[in-house]
Amino acid sequence: MKANYVEEQFIQAKEKSDRLMNYFLIAFFLIGLLLAFYYDTWLVAVGVGGLSLLTYYSAKLILPHSNLYQYILSVVLGFFMVQFIYQMHGMFEMHFLAFIGSAILITYRNCKLQIPLAIIVILHHAAFGYLQIMGFDKIYFTQLDDMTIHTFMIHISLAGIIFFLCGLWAYNFNVSGESQAVQSFEIGKLQEASLQKDIMVAMSESLKKSNEKLKAANSELEKIFNTIDEVLFSMDMINYRIKHISIACIKVYGYTPDEFMADRDLWLNIIHHKEKCFVGREYEKLENGKTIFNKYRIIHRDKNIRWVETKMIPTLDKRGRLIRIDGICNDVTEKIKLEKKLAEEREQQVRQITVAVIAAQEKERSFLGEELHDNINPILATAKLYMECAISRDDSRINLIKDSKDFIITAMDEIRTLSKKLVPPSLGEISLIEAITDMIDQITRVNKLEFSTKWDCYDESLLDDKLKLAIYRITQEQFNNILKHARAQTVFITLQQHGNEVKLNIQDDGIGFDIMQKRNGVGLQNMKSRAEMFNGRVSINSTPGNGCELTILFNTSTELISVKKEIRA
Template sequence: MNNGLSILTVEDNPSDLFLLEHMIRSSGLSLRHFYSTDRIREAYALLAAKEIDLVLLDLTLPDSFGIHSFIYLKPVVQKIPVIILTGLSDTNVALEAIKEGAQDYLVKGELTESLLAKAIQYSLERKRTLEHLRLSNERFNTVVKATNDAIWDWDLVTNTVFMVGDTYKQLFGYDWVDSDIPQDHWESILHPDDRARVLEKQAAAIREGVAIKWEDEYRLRKRSGEYAHVHDRGYIMYSAEHRPVRMIGAIQDITLRKRAEEIVLKELAIQQRLKQQQITEVVLGAQERERFELGQELHDNINQILATCRLYLDVAIEEREPRLELLVKSRNNISMAIEEIRRLSKELITPSLNDLGLVQSIQELVRNIQMVGKMKIRLAISGLDENALLPEQKINVYRIIQEQLNNILKHAQAHSVMIELTKEEEQIRLLVVDDGRGFDPRMRRDGVGISNIISRAELYNGKVDIDSAPGKGCRLEVILNSKALPTQA
């Protein structure tokens, strides 16, 4: 790749040409080639054949004069910056050339090395900027043809907006097709509830001078009087002095999407209410079941024990023989009643997990079950930081394990159970597998054990997976989100 500039000087005065070349070579600019000619036709041929980066053009030449010199070169300098060289009397012609596309003009009698170098550098940069803008405009025009958005171009200096194409008319009904509209037109059709917010957000993006993009969603009044939901976004352009001068953007009609979102939100709200209603029904059902079972225990077991104890005491009070034996039996019956009440209390009262800890509470639950049953239970707990869990979450995990173990004891006739409790990142994973008789998860069951587990999991945005079949045991997996707060009924 070649380094340095290739400059073409079109000048018929040998002294001026010598001075220009000397200034350029002494200015510190990196120069690759220095071409020169005193004829406009030769300049045209050089520009067509060579890679020229910049042209220094004198408007008074043997074969051309004035603005015609630049006009003649225009077809081959579309992407090349041109600096006009002029005398004091020709500045008006030089300004006319700039209107036609020249980058700058220099008065020969006022030239210095630094002024010439600066003019060359600025002209190159401005031309690059204009070329980027031209390419951007080409892409912009292509997008306008391909999209259904209403494209707008806002001149921040004159405060007018140019609507590109006819999409704005198609979407909103206003007769603005490839034409300027006053900025207050847009402000006047903003929804009253959105106007202050949208205008302030847009003004802040422009005022701060650091943003290059602005976007917002709001409601826009159509010509028919109804409001459309729109997504509007704009790209802010700045001057060389970093002043915002222009914004190009697009308005997209998102009314259908908004309506669809509203329908989905309503459906989700209905589903949430139904789910909460189901949870409430399950919880109330579980409470009624617990009350019924407690009443049965009190009536059929503890009440009978205490009734027998009272009978023994009545006989002993009447001093019937054998009095001592009756008192001993009464004491034993009272001890049995105390143990039964303690057992019921353990089942009904939530363990003090804050004092005992979740892991130790689960271990004690497993030990108690193994003491009274023939079922072997293997417990594995890993990665669980109890300090990171809320008390309600600990109770929830404990109750799910307790509920499933009760289900297995009552219905599964299992010989062995495996319990795995792990935590990975924000997920708590509980796995309970038994080798019992299993069941068909699709069949309706009279009990509420599984329903209670599902309800507890849903309270923490969790999910339950049950894999079972008759004669195949049961695999229960519960995934809970440790960061989730319980949903409100």
């Protein structure tokens, strides 16, 4: 671990040095080209400089994992020194490029890299110095006229000292870098250990807070679990016992949670004997993973029979085996009693409606019989008498036949009037408003009663024919009640429609009545029955001496559904 870290640090230092060398080599090559402008040494600048770069980068590309390219770099730096000295015609200061190269190589922290550069310097100085002094043309080493052996040795010795010092610095940097890498690694380990410790402390604190929150949540959940009225329970089906049950079981069953958990058959024993047959059937559904919902009777601890409603949710394992049942149970005894009471009231209401319908039918039959016997029958009898007289009397036959005809026409008009009272006009042929208006006209012909009508935002196309007939019959029934009992002078009728709501309001200024007093008539019951068939709400407002107001509200969005249900029933 430590060795890998140290090696990684050295690799990073080498990569950094490689990037630095790229800049120096490019700079040296460009300097050579710049010098070629002044001394016309393009061949040397391009040839030597280009070959030097080609050699360095080729070695680096061919042997990427070897350090050979670093030694080639040392030689290349020496060749750049030779190139610049040659381009500057032996300018002495160009010898310092060797020292610059030596200093650059320190970044690799390898003291051996100084050796190739030192060898190039020594060979160059010895060979080129000798050739220049011997008089060879185009050989540039120094601008001095002569260089003695003594001077040469001092020059080489000083250069060697510089190379040695640079190598020593590279070595010290290497040792120091390795020591720093080791120290950094150890510090990193300490920091990592400290960080891990901090993380563990933070995790411990977080876990502590989470445990506190979990305890608080469990406490709240347990509080809810034991405060709701419904019984919550969980049953372990592997060991066949109740694991959890809320305290509401005392109210619903009369037994404590401890008693349920102590006696695993208690829940089965308290089921009413007539209800136990469903247990096996429902258990099969639970084994198939189905949630069940049912109502059944139990025997409370106080020996009273109660109704409970239970929902049970099964949990199966990976093999499909029933391992747990969770459920909720509540006492619905009062609900069952209320439903039974409502059913009885509904049945009583149906009986009342039936009685009212039969009474209405008998009333219509009695009215028809009276009209036929007391009105139409005498008119037809008179017509018959006139016809018999016309047969026997020649002198007045024509007048008698004409009178007989008038009596027959009168009988026909009476029959037509009677039929309109019994059978409403076809609301498919005329509108409801026209039918009510016609009924008002018939009443005003024989009664001193004024009518005020108001039709507000009324659209008959939105109403079913059966509802229109019910409105007509209710209006007819209320008009009959007003004529018989109200002693009214004026009747106000309003028919309004807003959205899905239709409102019928009939008000008179008659003597009124006490709505709290029981009445024997079936008229009001008939109107209520007709309205309820179409989900209508009937409201009657009346007091003695203040007339009567009848208001009925119909909801046209639900009346068709109601009619279908009534017809089906």
